[in-house]
Amino acid sequence: MxxxxxxxxxxxxxxxxxxxxxxxxxxxxxxxxxxxxxxxxxxxxxxxxxxxxxxxxxxxxxxxxxIKKPEEVNMAEVMRLFDGAIALLPCVTHRYYERCEECVDEASCGIRDVFQEVRNETVNILKRSTLSEIISREEQMKQR
Amino acid sequence: MxxxxxxxxxxxxxxxxxxxxxxxxxxxxxxxxxxxxxxxxxxxxxxxxxxxxxxxxxxxxxxxxxIKKPEEVNMAEVMRLFDGAIALLPCVTHRYYERCEECVDEASCGIRDVFQEVRNETVNILKRSTLSEIISREEQMKQR
DNA sequence: TAAAAGTCTATAGAATTAATAGAGTTATGT
DNA sequence: ACATAACTCTATTAATTCTATAGACTTTTA
Known part of the structure; x- marks a missing residue:
């Protein structure tokens, strides 16, 4: 959350x-x-x-x-600012990377692989969700 | 996380x-x-x-x-068991739904719309990530 | 029947999140 | 000039959640 x-x-x-x-x-x-x-x-x-x-x-x-244009402010940026990493595991982030202490072999970790995928998809969605995008969606929803 | x-x-x-x-x-x-x-x-x-x-x-x-088959245990199930909802907002989950206290108009909330998308995509990935899927990925990674 | 192994309850420390309080500084309009 | 509106900063506290540990108890089986 x-x-x-x-x-x-x-x-x-x-x-x-x-x-x-x-x-x-x-x-x-x-x-x-x-x-x-x-x-x-x-x-x-x-x-x-x-x-x-x-x-x-x-x-x-x-x-x-x-001061930024509404189309230049995206949700990934805002989330990172307040909550830090977007990834669900410390070992799949670029900027906040940290090894899992308990990890036995990171290079062949299947769990890591799964959460890598989740992170990438999440970042994609959040990056294209800008303030102007959100507002235009709201306008659409209100019209119905 | x-x-x-x-x-x-x-x-x-x-x-x-x-x-x-x-x-x-x-x-x-x-x-x-x-x-x-x-x-x-x-x-x-x-x-x-x-x-x-x-x-x-x-x-x-x-x-x-x-006791379950490895292909029948997926990551969405495990995450929900220990961490509860997978969604990043309380108002976009099915089983743990809760209104955001501060929310002005949920029906036309663009933020909710964005996080709805994130949740759906995340659940999709986690559901198809079963134990057997993870293990076979690990085998592949080890071979290289 | 003793030892091995799982089950249950309680508790405590650490970390994080959310919120509040209050003093202090800066800029503005008149 | 100066009172006022408004932003800035530092501390502190309350609540919650997460992580971990302790210890007594129960069940099973060789």
Whole structure:
């Protein structure tokens, strides 16, 4: 399961992507409308800003806004930022690789092979799932 | 990430499947050869027995052995047994369904739609990954 | 009938996740 | 200039889950 942090992050991003290029949005507004604890959300938005996805403006009339294009922000990136590796085994990730302590022979491990496949397929799906993709799917679903 | 419990379970199952129909295997032997803490393994094997995958024989010459055919035990089943749902979101599972508390409108949720896809693809892969499938892949990898 | 082997209950330590509190800093509009 | 709105940072805590261990008990069989 993904963490609440990731889920909150995605929801906030979709919310902000919907008002792309309409100026900064208050943290308090995002928190209220997306049902996210405000203090928790502050930390999340800050991480997204440090990752170069959002930017913020201080003072009166300030808030957070998207700086990447909605079609350039994908779910794999967001998940990695908050939950780390996407793979289900430490020995099948590129960036967070770690050997399984109990492993007898990694090179011929059939389990590893299976989860390698799961990881690849999952990353493929998550990479093509961008904010704009999500929003356009939502519009389609609403129309029916 | 999957839990160590699931990982240990899979390793123990593959180990037992390799000696299918050759009589009971000692817990202590599985623990030693697969590098699994023995007491922890005992609990795992018991769960697998209660799930109808293994059976045990007590007393001298006893131990655990596979009662399902190796081609009938798949990774989806094992993962669900120890880690619960395979899906990454509570709202996209069949057996463990739960609404996301913070969700504004589930019916038109684009995030849900994405993770639905991930879940379906993952379950497909895990279901076709049986013990015999894993073992035959391992044989292939060893030959090279 | 003793030893080998599985079964069961309880507990504890470690790690992670989720959430909150509060002080501090910065930018803005008037 | 300056009050205010808003973001930033550090600590702390509560809750949950995961991993592992201990020990007593029961069953089976040579």
């Amino acid at each position: 993904i963490s609440k942090k990731t889920k909150y992050a995605i929801n906030a991003l979709v919310y902000l992507a919907r008002q792309h290029q309409q100026g900064p949005v208050l943290i308090s507004q995002i928190a209220r409308e997306q049902h996210i604890p405000q203090k928790f959300l502050e930390a999340i938005l800050l991480d997204l800003k440090n990752a170069g996805i959002l930017n913020s403006k201080k003072g009166r009339g300030g808030g957070y806004y998207l | 999957i839990s160590k419990k699931t990982k240990y379970a899979i390793n123990a199952l593959v180990y037992l499947a390799r000696q299918h129909q050759q009589g009971p295997v000692l817990i202590s032997q599985i623990a030693r050869e697969q590098h699994i803490p023995q007491k922890f393994l005992e609990a795992i094997l018991l769960d697998l027995k209660n799930a109808g995958i293994l059976n045990s024989k007590k007393g001298r010459g006893g131990g655990y052995y596979l």
